[in-house]
Structures are given as C-alpha cells and as structure tokens.
Amino acid sequence: MSTFQDLGLNEDLLKGITDLGFEKPSEVQEKAIPILLSEETDLVALAQTGTGKTAAFGFPMLQKIDVNSRTTQGLILSPTRELCLQIANEMKAYGKYCKGLNVVAIYGGSSITDQAREVKRGAQIIVATPGRMKDMISRRLVDITKIQYSVLDEADEMLNMGFKEDITEILSGTPEDKNTWLFSATMPKEVARIAKKFMLDPKEITVGHKNESTSNVSHEYYMVNARDRYQALKRLADANPDIFSVIFCRTKRDTQKVAEQLIEDGYSAGALHGDLSQNQRDIVMKQFRTRQIQMLVATDVAARGIDVDDVTHVINYQLSDEVETYTHRSGRTGRAGKTGVSMVIVSRSEMRRLKSIERIINKKFELKEIPNGMEICEVQLKSLANKIHTTEINREIDPYLEEINTLFEETSKEELIKKFFSVEFTRFFNYYQKAKNLNVSAGDSNREGRSQSSGSATRYFINVGEKDGYDWMKLKDFLKEVLDLGRDDVFKVDVKETFSFFNTEKEHQEKVLAFFTDYKDNGRFVNVEVTEDRGGRGGRGGRDRNRGGGRRRDGGDRRRRDDKPRGDRRSRRSDDNSGNRSDRRRNNDGNSEGRERRGDRDKSVFKTSHSRPTRSRRKD
Ligand code: ADP
Ligand code: MG
Numbered sequence: 063m064s065t066f067q068d069l070g071l072n073e074d075l076l077k078g079i080t081d082l083g084f085e086k087p088s089e090v091q092e093k094a095i096p097i098l099l100s101e102e103t104d105l106v107a108l109a110q111t112g113t114g115k116t117a118a119f120g121f122p123m124l125q126k127i128d129v130n131s132r133t134t135q136g137l138i139l140s141p142t143r144e145l146c147l148q149i150a151n152e153m154k155a156y157g158k159y160c161k162g163l164n165v166v167a168i169y170g171g172s173s174i175t176d177q178a179r180e181v182k183r184g185a186q187i188i189v190a191t192p193g194r195m196k197d198m199i200s201r202r203l204v205d206i207t208k209i210q211y212s213v214l215d216e217a218d219e220m221l222n223m224g225f226k227e228d229i230t231e232i233l234s235g236t237p238e239d240k241n242t243w244l245f246s247a248t249m250p251k252e253v254a255r256i257a258k259k260f261m262l263d264p265k266e267i268t269v270g271h272k273n274e275s276t277s278n279v280s281h282e283y284y285m286v287n288a289r290d291r292y293q294a295l296k297r298l299a300d301a302n303p304d305i306f307s308v309i310f311c312r313t314k315r316d317t318q319k320v321a322e323q324l325i326e327d328g329y330s331a332g333a334l335h336g337d338l339s340q341n342q343r344d345i346v347m348k349q350f351r352t353r354q355i356q357m358l359v360a361t362d363v364a365a366r367g368i369d370v371d372d373v374t375h376v377i378n379y380q381l382s383d384e385v386e387t388y389t390h391r392s393g394r395t396g397r398a399g400k401t402g403v404s405m406v407i408v409s410r411s412e413m414r415r416l417k418s419i420e421r422i423i424n425k426k427f428e429l430k431e432i433p434n435g436m437e438i439c440e441v442q443l444k445s446l447a448n449k450i451h452t453t454e455i456n457r458e459i460d461p462y463l464e465e466i467n468t469l470f471e472e473t474s475k476e477e478l479i480k481k482f483f484s485v486e487f488t489r490f491f492n493y494y495q496k497a498k499n500l501n502v503s504a505g506d507s508n509r510e511g512r513s514q515s516s517g518s519a520t521r522y523f524i525n526v527g528e529k530d531g532y533d534w535m536k537l538k539d540f541l542k543e544v545l546d547l548g549r550d551d552v553f554k555v556d557v558k559e560t561f562s563f564f565n566t567e568k569e570h571q572e573k574v575l576a577f578f579t580d581y582k583d584n585g586r587f588v589n590v591e592v593t594e595d596r597g598g599r600g601g602r603g604g605r606d607r608n609r610g611g612g613r614r615r616d617g618g619d620r621r622r623r624d625d626k627p628r629g630d631r632r633s634r635r636s637d638d639n640s641g642n643r644s645d646r647r648r649n650n651d652g653n654s655e656g657r658e659r660r661g662d663r664d665k666s667v668f669k670t671s672h673s674r675p676t677r678s679r680r681k682d
Contacts, residue, residue, distance in 0.1 A: 065087070066079050066086070069121075070096060074157075074159040075156065078159050081158060084117070087117075088118075089109070090109040090118045093107075093118075094243075098119070098126075099126070104241055105243045105244065105265050105266075106246075106265070106266045107119075107246075107269075108249055108266075109245070109247065109268070109269035110269070111393030112396065115215065115245045117152070119138070119213045120156050123211050124156055124157045127186045127187065128186070129161065129162040131186065132186070134208060134209065135210045136209070136211045137206060137209050138190070139195065139212070139220065139229060141215075141219040141222075142219075143171060143172075145215070145366065146169045164187070165188075166185035166189070167190070168198060169194050170194045171340045174194070181198075192229050193225070195228070199235060206232070207235070207236070208237070210237070210241065211242075217245065218250055218253050219366055219390070222384075226256070244261070247390060248386045248389055250386060278396035278402060279404050280404070281404050282404070282406070282427060282430045284298070284407050284408070284429075284430055286407060286408075286500045288409040288550045288553075289548070289551075291407055294500050295309065295324075296329075297432050297433055298375075298405060300442065301438050301441050302374070303441065303442060303445040305356060307376065308368060309376075309377040309379050310359075312380040312383075312535070315543055316380065317359050317360060317361050318359075329356065330356045332358055336363055365391070365394065370394075371397045372400060374402060374403065375405060376392050376403070377405045378405065378406040378407065379407055381406060381408065381412055385422050389422070409502075434494075434497065435491075435497040439490045442486065442487070519554075520592055522563060522564055522566070522590050522593060523561060523592075524562050524563070524590045526560075526561065527560045528559050528560075534555040538553075538555045544577065545566075545573065545574060547566065551570060552565070553566075577590075
C-alpha cells in the first residue's frame with residue numbers, strides 16, 4: 063500500500079492533501095496517478111462512484127499544468143452543473159497551495175458573461191458541462207486551442223444524457239497532441255466508441271469488475287404487488303428510523319407524487335427532478351445535506367450530482383429501464399468507505415430485469431421481507447429508547463420541570479416509562495395493527511391481485527399508440543396522471559401501433575369516460591371507449607383488434623368501435639370543430655414527435671414536452 067508521497071506528487075499538493083485529511087490513496091488513485099504523472103498518455107479508467115476518481119485525474123492535472131501561465135491548459139467535462147461545481151471545488155481544495163492557480167466552472171443556468179470574465183482572468187483549468195462549453199466556444203469566449211489535458215468525467219453519464227455531439231465538437235477544437243483521460247463507472251459500447259475515436263492507444267485501468275457496483279453496498283429486493291409499492295416504501299422507512307436515503311423513481315411525475323405523499327404522511331422528504339427550478343433544486347439539496355430531509359426522492363437525471371457521503375439506503379422505488387442505471391443509483395450509498403444498502407421494490411413482472419442487473423453488477427440480490435406491523439413497532443420503540451438514552455438534557459426545560467414533576471409525583475419510574483413509550487408505540491400500533499402482509503412469494507398465484515380479477519375490471523380502447531411515442535409504461539404514466547388515479551389503478555396496458563388498450567377497475571369507468579369526453583391534446587382529440595375485450599392472459603385482445611381494426615391503422619374512421627356514437631358527444635364535438643375534423647385526423651396519424659430521445663426518460667410523453675395537455679372547453 064503506497065502513500066501519496068510514493069505516487070510522486072509534489073510538496074504543494076501533499077500539503078493540500080494533508081489539509082483535506084486524505085490518509086492514503088484509493089485504489090483508482092494508486093493506479094492512475096503514477097501513470098498520468100510519468101507519461102504523456104491517454105487513459106481509460108473504470109471505477110465505481112465514490113472511489114475517488116476526481117483526485118485520480120485532479121492531482122496529476124494540477125501537477126502538470128503551468129500555474130505561471132494564464133493559458134487554459136486543462137479541460138474537465140462533466141455531465142451536470144452539480145458535478146461541475148463539485149469538481150471545481152475539489153480541484154481548488156487540492157490545489158490550495160499551488161500559487162496562481164485558477165480553476166473556473168462553466169455550466170448552464172448561470173450568467174455566461176460572468177463565466178467568460180472569470181475565464182479571461184486566466185483560468186488554467188476549466189471544468190464544464192458540454193452544453194455550456196460548446197456555447198462558450200462558438201461565441202469565442204474561451205480558447206481551447208492550447209489544451210494539453212482533457213478529462214471526460216462520468217463519460218457514460220454524459221453519453222446517456224445525449225452529449226455525444228457536443229463532446230465531439232468540443233474535442234475536435236482542441237490540439238491533436240493533447241492527452242485525454244476518460245473516467246467512467248460503467249463501460250457501455252458508446253463509451254468504448256468514444257474512447258476509440260478520441261484516444262490514441264490509451265492505457266487502461268479497472269478498479270473492480272467492469273460495471274460492478276461498490277463492494278460496500280449490499281443489494282436487497284422486496285417483492286410486493288405493484289399496487290402496494292408505496293406502502294412497502296413506507297414500511298421500509300419506518301423499519302429504519304435513522305434512514306438517510308435517496309429514493310429513485312422512473313419519472314418526474316412519480317418522483318413528485320411519492321415525495322408529496324411522504325410529506326403528507328409525515329416523513330421528512332423532498333423531491334429532486336428536472337421540473338424544479340435550479341433554485342428549488344439547490345434548496346432541496348441543501349436540506350438533504352443538512353439532514354433536514356431524510357428521504358430524497360429523485361429521478362436518475364437529477365440525482366447525478368448528488369455527492370452526499372453518508373446515505374444509508376438507496377431505494378429503487380421503480381427500476382429504471384436501463385440496467386446500467388442501477389450501478390449509478392446504488393453508488394449513491396456506500397461512499398467514502400462507508401457501508402450502505404441498496405433496496406429494490408419489485409413486482410413479479412420485474413424479476414427478469416432484476417436478474418439482468420445481477421449479471422451486470424456481478425452480485426446477487428438478497429430476497430428480504432417487508433417487515434410486518436409489529437416488527438416496525440418494535441424497531442421504533444427501541445430506536446426511541448436509544449434516542450432518549452443518549453439525549454443530552456436541555457437546560458431550557460428547567461423552569462417548567464416543577465409543574466411537570468408535580469403532575470408525576472405519584473407515578474413510579476416503571477409506570478412513567480410505560481406511559482411515555484406508549485405515546486409513540488400507540489401511534490405506530492394503531493397504524494399498523496391491521497396492516498396486511500405485503501410480501502408476495504415467487505409462486506404466489508394471486509399475481510397482481512385485481513388485475514387478474516377480470517370480472518371487476520373494465521377494458522378500454524384509446525386512440526394513441528406507438529406512433530405517438532408511447533410504450534406501455536409511458537401510456538400508463540400518462541393515464542395515471544391525467545386521470546389522477548393511483549399508481550397501480552391502470553393495468554394491462556397494451557400498446558399497438560396507432561392505438562392501445564388498458565384496464566381499470568370498474569369503479570373508475572365513469573371517471574375515465576367522463577374525462578376523455580372532451581380531452582384534447584394539441585388540437586387532437588384523445589378518444590377512449592370501453593371494449594369487450596378483457597385483456598386477460600390468453601385473451602390477446604390486441605391481436606384481434608389488430609385484425610379487426612385495420613381501418614384504424616391507416617387512420618380512416620376513428621369513431622367508436624360499435625360505430626354508434628355514445629350519447630351525442632361525437633356529433634357535438636364535430637359541430638364545435640366542424641372545420642377541423644380532417645386536420646385532426648391527419649394529426650392523429652402524423653404525430654410521432656412525442657417519442658423520446660434515449661436517456662430522456664424524464665421528458666413528458668407529449669410533444670409539448672413541458673405544458674400539460676389541456677382539456678378543451680365544451681361550448682354546450
Ligand atoms: P468518484 O468521482 O469516484 O465518484 P469522488 O472523487 O467524488 O469519487 O470521491 C468521493 C469522496 O471520497 C469525496 O468526498 C472525496 O473527497 C473522498 N476521497 C477521495 N479520495 C480520498 C482519499 N484518498 N482518502 C479519503 N477520502 C477520499
Ligand atoms: Mg466523480
């Protein structure tokens with residue numbers, strides 16, 4: 063095991079390291095620093111999050127640049143504003159004793175002229191997000207023609223976020239003979255491709271297995287019915303009173319909803335997603351860092367910059383579509399030598415995805431049970447006892463003690479303890495005494511409960527499909543949102559090319575039909591009607607539909623299936639829009655803009671990506 067001194071770092075940097083309290087190099091630092099210091103080479107380094115990659119490229123860059131020159135010599139590209147700021151701050155801390163050092167962060171959402179001014183003052187190192195960097199280059203606010211060292215930090219994330227073109231453009235403006243150091247947690251094909259394109263014979267180092275998640279993290283899964291997801295989340299939180307966690311949802315909408323629901327239920331929770339302003343996000347992150355928020359509910363994109371070291375639990379409320387994402391999520395815990403738990407709440411249908419993740423991270427998930435009510439009561443009670451035991455007495459209560467003591471004059475210590483704890487216990491007990499078992503066993507026949515009970519479900523036809531950018535998950539999200547239904551009230555969603563099917567319980571039928579009576583998106587009516595098909599297994603209503611509904615495919619007649627308008631709404635509608643009808647049809651078939659870019663999962667499914675679809679007013 064070597065020391066930082068052994069790695070060949072100079073006195074100024076060693077002093078900075080002592081101040082930071084780093085005792086010995088991490089593995090990636092031990093491997094990367096000597097190579098980068100002693101050779102002029104390109105490098106590909108794969109290491110999980112939290113392994114100290116910033117210092118692995120930061121120290122060598124700081125040692126190699128000329129601080130006496132005001133020319134920009136080092137460029138670090140990183141995927142998000144948060145990471146950018148974080149890296150810039152780390153670099154400044156590492157280089158605290160490098161006199162004349164000037165590190166500038168460049169990122170969107172902040173004044174470009176201010177940033178340009180800072181660069182002009184003589185930044186030897188620029189830490190930038192690709193988007194803003196490209197902007198600055200095209201406006202000639204930065205000079206990258208003298209760059210000697212470029213770093214692609216979190217390369218996999220940058221590519222995931224669609225920065226490939228920006229990166230290509232930026233790098234093509236830098237000198238041919240510069241060195242490029244690529245750091246990444248995972249190595250998908252795109253990263254390999256980028257490496258090949260921009261690097262000459264790079265040295266390679268790998269810490270742990272490729273794509274493997276950090277070894278300080280244990281991986282658990284909990285199998286529940288999809289509709290019990292939220293209840294399961296609450297129990298996991300209650301069973302871990304000191305939880306300090308990041309909870310991942312798939313969409314911004316779910317993120318917001320889960321956070322709101324948690325807050326409503328009395329948890330200290332907050333949401334972090336791209337629909338919030340930068341200011342709102344900063345506030346939430348500050349609250350999380352200072353532990354005012356115990357449960358941060360986040361989308362994958364928004365959580366990228368989270369650099370909080372003491373996260374105890376990562377909870378995958380929903381799994382992401384991309385298996386690599388799991389590595390990033392679980393890497394939010396178990397950082398800086400601490401241990402952490404990554405929990406996945408899954409329904410049976412997601413088991414396959416869990417298996418693919420196991421292959422990628424090269425670890426097995428352990429099946430755990432959602433604790434039952436009494437187990438939670440017990441945990442809470444013990445936690446409270448511990449808290450009381452270790453609480454420091456607050457002298458401010460002294461003036462009130464006399465009155466309180468009088469009240470308890472006759473009460474023995476035993477009795478007082480019993481009463482005191484009953485307060486807290488009763489709260490949980492009342493809530494949990496009738497709580498059901500949420501666990502579903504792998505062989506459980508009651509799969510997804512009510513989805514199977516086709517007798518009480520209604521099956522609908524809806525005139526949007528793949529052509530409109532939907533897959534089953536997006537359609538389900540959309541329906542849940544507009545109908546304000548619970549997370550699992552919409553099921554058996556079956557998306558075809560130009561139309562789809564879905565189920566709800568019968569009790570929601572009226573609401574669903576009423577809502578879609580007038581529903582319009584971008585001037586186009588979204589039409590929903592009840593179909594006889596049950597959508598049950600073996601029913602394959604979709605296929606029948608495909609055959610019978612040929613007309614729909616080529617966009618001809620879009621009236622209800624039985625060809626009889628229900629009530630008179632159709633005719634009334636066409637009266638309202640008599641001139642528009644053919645336009646609407648064309649729109650129906652031509653609308654494929656809703657499709658999302660890869661990695662853009664947070665985007666709304668509709669082409670007006672930010673405004674919610676509006677309901678048209680009926681002129682009755
Ligand atoms: P990564 O980029 O690999 O996710 P970071 O560079 O952000 O990891 O480092 C994670 C945390 O570990 C940071 O808080 C950093 O200050 C700390 N750290 C880095 N190197 C060391 C070290 N050698 N000793 C102690 N802590 C370190
Ligand atoms: Mg990093």
